[in-house]
Amino acid sequence: MPDPFKVLTSGTLVLSQTNIDTDQIIPARFLTTTSRDGLGALAFHDWRYESDGSPKPEAVLNRIEPTQHRILVAGPNFGCGSSREHAPWALLDYGFRAVIATEIADIFTSNALKNGLLPVVVDQATWDDLANNPDQPVTIDLEAGELRRGNHAAVSFTVEPFARQCLLDGVDTLGWLQSHMPAIEAFERNAHPEPVA
Amino acid sequence: MREPPRTLFDKVWDRHVVVAETEATPGVLYVDLHLVHEVTSPQAFSDIEARGLKVRRPDRTFATLDHSTPTLPAGPNGLKPYVTAEAEAQVHRLEQNCARHGVNLAGWDSADRGVVHVMGPELGLTQPGMTVVCGDSHTATHGAFGALAFGIGTSEVAHVLATQCLLQRKSRAMRVMVDGRLAPGVVGKDVALAVIAALGFGGGTGFVIEYAGEVVRGLDMEGRMTLCNMSIEAGARAGMVAPDEKTVEWLRGRRHVASGEAFEQQAADWLTLASDPGAVFDSEVVLDGSAIRPMATWGTTPDAGSPIGSPVPAPRSDSDRKALAYMGFTAGETTTTQAVDVVFVGSCTNGRLPDLRAAAEVLRGRKVKPGLRMLVVPGSEAVRRDAEAEGLHHVFTEAGAEWRIPGCSMCIAMNGDFVGPGQLAVSTSNRNFEGRQGKGARTVLASPATAAASAVAGVLTDPRVYLREAAPLEQESATQATGVENA
Ligand code: SF4
Numbered sequence: 001m002p003d004p005f006k007v008l009t010s011g012t013l014v015l016s017q018t019n020i021d022t023d024q025i026i027p028a029r030f031l032t033t034t035s036r037d038g039l040g041a042l043a044f045h046d047w048r049y050e051s052d053g054s055p056k057p058e059a060v061l062n063r064i065e066p067t068q069h070r071i072l073v074a075g076p077n078f079g080c081g082s083s084r085e086h087a088p089w090a091l092l093d094y095g096f097r098a099v100i101a102t103e104i105a106d107i108f109t110s111n112a113l114k115n116g117l118l119p120v121v122v123d124q125a126t127w128d129d130l131a132n133n134p135d136q137p138v139t140i141d142l143e144a145g146e147l148r149r150g151n152h153a154a155v156s157f158t159v160e161p162f163a164r165q166c167l168l169d170g171v172d173t174l175g176w177l178q179s180h181m182p183a184i185e186a187f188e189r190n191a192h193p194e195p196v197a
Numbered sequence: 198m199r200e201p202p203r204t205l206f207d208k209v210w211d212r213h214v215v216v217a218e219t220e221a222t223p224g225v226l227y228v229d230l231h232l233v234h235e236v237t238s239p240q241a242f243s244d245i246e247a248r249g250l251k252v253r254r255p256d257r258t259f260a261t262l263d264h265s266t267p268t269l270p271a272g273p274n275g276l277k278p279y280v281t282a283e284a285e286a287q288v289h290r291l292e293q294n295c296a297r298h299g300v301n302l303a304g305w306d307s308a309d310r311g312v313v314h315v316m317g318p319e320l321g322l323t324q325p326g327m328t329v330v331c332g333d334s335h336t337a338t339h340g341a342f343g344a345l346a347f348g349i350g351t352s353e354v355a356h357v358l359a360t361q362c363l364l365q366r367k368s369r370a371m372r373v374m375v376d377g378r379l380a381p382g383v384v385g386k387d388v389a390l391a392v393i394a395a396l397g398f399g400g401g402t403g404f405v406i407e408y409a410g411e412v413v414r415g416l417d418m419e420g421r422m423t424l425c426n427m428s429i430e431a432g433a434r435a436g437m438v439a440p441d442e443k444t445v446e447w448l449r450g451r452r453h454v455a456s457g458e459a460f461e462q463q464a465a466d467w468l469t470l471a472s473d474p475g476a477v478f479d480s481e482v483v484l485d486g487s488a489i490r491p492m493a494t495w496g497t498t499p500d501a502g503s504p505i506g507s508p509v510p511a512p513r514s515d516s517d518r519k520a521l522a523y524m525g526f527t528a529g530e531t532t533t534t535q536a537v538d539v540v541f542v543g544s545c546t547n548g549r550l551p552d553l554r555a556a557a558e559v560l561r562g563r564k565v566k567p568g569l570r571m572l573v574v575p576g577s578e579a580v581r582r583d584a585e586a587e588g589l590h591h592v593f594t595e596a597g598a599e600w601r602i603p604g605c606s607m608c609i610a611m612n613g614d615f616v617g618p619g620q621l622a623v624s625t626s627n628r629n630f631e632g633r634q635g636k637g638a639r640t641v642l643a644s645p646a647t648a649a650a651s652a653v654a655g656v657l658t659d660p661r662v663y664l665r666e667a668a669p670l671e672q673e674s675a676t677q678a679t680g681v682e683n684a
Binding site: 160 | 227265333366
């Protein structure tokens with residue numbers, strides 16, 4: 001069950017490339033795990049490490065203190081590619097709690113929300129300002145649906161209302177889905193043909 | 198009052214709404230078929246077990262082993278050549294989970310085992326009008342049958358295991374019309390790459406695509422599967438094709454479909470699923486199919502494709518520049534001169550019998566260029582049996598290619614089959630991302646015939662050079678190929 005998400009204030013990390021796909025976020029060869037823990041060490045692995053496993057000194061992800069950069073400002077179409085939930089697991093375990101982009105891939109958004117990683121879609125001008133001012137702390141207020149920074153006017157953003165409520169309350173979606181079990185059983189009895197033979 | 202006209206997507210969606218969505222809450226959508234593989238399921242089984250839950254409908258759940266599985270047989274010691282102990286443990290975990298929950302598993306001993314999106318249709322598990330999900334973004338493949346099929350994350354895998362339902366909001370509908378007639382030697386994969394090039398990598402985000410038009414009607418079921426398979430590469434959740442007589446005949450007699458009168462009744466129902474005349478789509482895109490040529494990618498996203506032999510376009514962004522630097526290609530030059538190191542034929546995009554036949558047709562009586570490694574991996578045990586019955590494996594091995602047992606293999610490079618750092622691969626799979634086929638691997642996506650032609654020539658090659666019945670190669674401009682209009 002994800003931790004509740006209400007207000008987050010943090011420095012940002014900017015990775016401005018377009019189309020950062022899930023194979024960049026966590027390469028497929030690490031998907032043989034049967035756990036969701038400890039994947040932060042593998043986040044952006046091939047951007048961070050040489051073939052012999054030594055850290056690349058120039059990689060920004062190796063130079064920052066993750067706890068002070070909990071917001072990732074990413075290029076458009078972030079999280080495209082596979083449906084692997086290992087991507088948000090790895091980002092969360094590395095230390096991120098939110099991703100801001102002008103466009104975020106569909107399945108990634110759905111996976112991120114279920115794990116307490118907040119995807120925030122903003123307009124290009126806001127994104128440009130965030131990307132050009134990486135040192136300015138940013139506040140993401142989910143309750144108010146606002147992004148605030150410096151002396152800029154607050155920018156509003158939207159999150160699918162149900163996912164938003166679940167995040168605010170730290171509520172788990174499977175439990176909520178289970179509360180519909182009587183309707184599901186009735187649907188199977190009355191409205192739906194028999195299972196595949 | 199007359200019902201408003203509905204799309205294929207509307208009709209399938211409507212049949213599965215258990216609880217309608219509201220502004221505040223998503224709908225509850227029923228899932229007919231849940232496909233499972235070893236990579237995205239272990240944490241989901243752990244989730245439901247931690248809550249003391251069982252798999253609710255094991256009869257609607259089918260699992261296979263494909264991603265982490267070796268494609269070489271067991272050695273003389275009887276041990277399978279797993280790439281790591283962790284990969285082996287992951288496979289064993291799925292075996293245990295399926296045994297514990299009574300889930301059907303096409304395991305190592307099964308004659309049905311295959312890449313999940315090859316196996317489902319083959320067994321007749323996938324049927325028109327169904328909802329099909331899997332923890333895998335290429336689940337869209339099954340949409341070729343007029344099913345609503347899409348990939349889900351592991352948390353949602355747990356939802357479906359526990360309840361047979363998902364919380365969903367309805368996507369928007371897009372129709373991609375591919376009109377005209379395909380030129381000889383142009384196949385489903387070329388259509389898929391042309392469509393993605395036209396839409397752009399994120400152009401389908403938030404949409405379910407219905408593919409329509411004369412070209413789509415003309416594709417065989419395997420070609421439609423290739424096309425739907427790659428919907429996610431334009432960002433779309435799903436791709437669909439309306440069921441027609443081809444769909445019905447392809448499914449007739451398959452193990453999990455009805456037989457006799459019951460089948461005829463079902464088939465009649467399937468044919469009613471097509472979009473009604475006048476149905477409204479949120480977006481419409483039209484392509485001229487007759488302008489499509491054999492395609493290949495030059496960049497590190499699947500939309501970076503162009504007709505083979507056309508010059509690499511000038512970069513429009515830093516991302517394009519980075520992609521070209523990674524690929525080692527130069528704007529203005531063609532990609533047909535660099536030596537190819539590896540050719541891969543297989544995957545859920547192009548690992549079916551017609552794909553292997555197309556590759557074999559090029560290779561028959563020819564040799565793979567010395568020093569080039571070619572791997573042919575059938576998509577399933579059934580494909581392997583059929584291909585071997587036709588002697589295709591001999592064509593491949595005599596040409597100098599390796600003939601493997603089924604699995605995802607070099608498509609995702611999780612099982613020890615990979616393209617080495619810096620090596621250039623021509624691959625029939627679906628993703629050319631940096632490192633997708635191995636760390637530092639450079640991937641060119643293309644059709645099976647193109648892959649085979651490239652293996653013979655040692656450079657990326659238009660397969661029509663080798664295909665007897667192909668029309669002479671015309672001089673053509675690059676822009677012709679993806680002649681797209683936005684309606
Ligand atoms: S063949 Fe490739 S795309 Fe298809 S399921 Fe396997 S890894 Fe995924």
